[in-house]
Amino acid sequence: MTRWVVRGLVLAAVAVVAGCGGDGEPETAPPVAITPSPSAAASAGPVYALAGNLCGVADQKPLDELFPTVTGKPIADSPRLCATSRRSSTVSVSLSIDAELLRTEQQAKLFLDAARRTNKVGTPTDVQGVGTDAYWAGDPKEVNLTAYDGNLVLELRIASVGDNPLPQGVPERLARVAEGTFAKLAP
Secondary structure, rough: OOOOHHHHHHHHHHHHOOOOOOOOOOOOOOOOOOOOOOOHHOOOOOOOOOOHHHHHHHHOOOOOOOOEEEOOOOOOEEEEEEEEEEEEOEEEEEEEEEEEEEOHHHHHEEEEEEEHOOOOOOOEOOOOOOOOEEEEEEEOOOEEEEEEEEEEEEEEEEEEOOOOOOOOOHHHHHHHHHHHHHHHHHH
């Protein structure tokens, strides 16, 4: 299953759990309006907004030691997607950073939980200190890190372009990229 198909399934799962539906669904009771208590509102995470191109905002410095050469212009650079190529003397990699803005922090959490359950690359490993919640999964040639904070989900992916495996330390570097990117995008 391609990455975009899995991503679509995760977004569909979030929509179903959040109560969004299509025309073919049976009628359900109208939603109940819940007014959060002042303490619940105070505990809500930040509300992010995306502006400018993500490659210019994303904190890629933690990758400089492992992959010191950025090869050419970004392949894609928009407020929600940064795709670049980097290399070292032993391996060339593709790097993508996807930013998903959801309406609420709860939807961001549901997105991350669904991505963790449907992960197809290695066993998910929790990451502490990055956003509200984060995990990484991978194999010797690909590492994915997914994290959320407030209403923003970041999905980072590094994959070897050739037959060479990734160097040690890629998950920790991706965690630092996500942490720095949340800090730069913070409202």
